Amino acid sequence: MAPSAMSRWTRSLSEARPVAYWLDDPGRPEPEPALTGTETCDLLVVGGGYSGLWTALIAKERDPGRDVVLVEGREVGWAASGRNGGFCAASLTHGLPNGLTRWPGEIHKLEELGARNLDAIEETVARHSIDCDFERTGEIDVATEAHQVRELRDWYREVERAGLAEGIDLLDAEAVREQVDSPTFRAGLWDRRGVAMLHPAKLAWGLKRACRELGVRVHERTPALTLKPYGAGMAVRTPYGQIRARTVALGTNVFPSLVRRVRSYTVPVYDYALMTEPLTADQLASIGWKNRQGLGDSANRFHYFRLSADNRILWGGYDAIYPYGGRVRAEYDDRPETYAKLAGHFFTCFPQLEGVRFTHAWGGAIDTCSRFSAFFGTAHAGKVAYAAGYTGLGVGATRFGAEVMLDLLAGERTERTELEMVRRKPLPFPPEPFAWTGIALTKWSLARADAHGGRRNLWLRTMDRLGLGFDS
Incomplete structure (x- = not known):
């Protein structure tokens, strides 16, 4: 990259705030008070991201009389649930290729359950009037190199043979550039119904409101410190008190699990994103994008990008940073060298947007597991359930994971708990180094x-x- 180009592109970052765009919102709700003293409940949910919020909400919908408490160490939606790209995918398996490779015998069932799960998210958003800019636009995987074009074509033929191509269109260079115009695009696969775009923080805040309206007691700034048996149930200690619960659901994902043996199954990977200023009408017209799909390129080190409701472009991905020792630390959330790379890649993809400025640049940790998709289990004689390892595609799949955790806590055999994907775990990561x-x-x-x-x-x-x- 020429120094002059680098200087020109990095100037676009000069006013970027190192904070997630989605969380930088004047409508951000005030946190609920921290827990003080001792409380009892039927179900304690630990974690105020999507995993915990969906678990609490569905638990109350299944049984309105169930007494549910949710605790969150900081504020609802502050971590991955409020920092992601806002791609809400039907896939439960981190994409169809991963699912077809790992679970070919049940991939049709997994795809069906995933589609139903995304439909249920859309229905919940409407029923609870959650204003999160939900748009069922689909997603295009784009090829930017000749070998990626061949790979997309080969993959589409494989999907057709498997009977899974409904709603997926193969686009040549002209067709994909009619959708979104970049000189780098050579082909694309458009999944028309399998992905929705949304405002991730507003979804989390809306789920919190829905939980409270159904009677869930929410305590923020209340980290769960220890988990121990107590009588016929469990007890969780917090800084200013404790909760005694019949059952516990852990939705802590990238943060160290209260069930110690689960910790080796995930590692934190830091992902980074930029957000532009709102595009003018002329700038938007120069790239098309009338159907507002989410996009991702087909490289191993890939980018993901989409339009916001006010026509900004979110541009993220490429670098995936693993910190030695697998520690989650706030200082890793900001990485200027990655922002500079992303800015250069952005203007290479969209040279017609030269001069656009970035207003926000941020990062955050993703809970990655070795099979790229969530795993599930129980502890303490079935009184504790957990789900983790969503590997960057948890916006939609966490709702499915919530249902799995509730099924496991109830001791029920369901179409979810019978899945090989649910019954088996990935291989754990080895210790350092x-x-x-x-x-x-x-x-x-x-x-x-x-x-x-x-x-x-x-x-x-x-x-x-x-x-x-x-x-x-």
């Missing part, structure tokens, strides 16, 4: 594959055979 070394080698190999026509080296082929991976 092996985790960092393996992840670093995988990242290097993925970048090398992108630069060499998609050819996967021996390390990646071995990882593929073992069903292991690293993604965001």
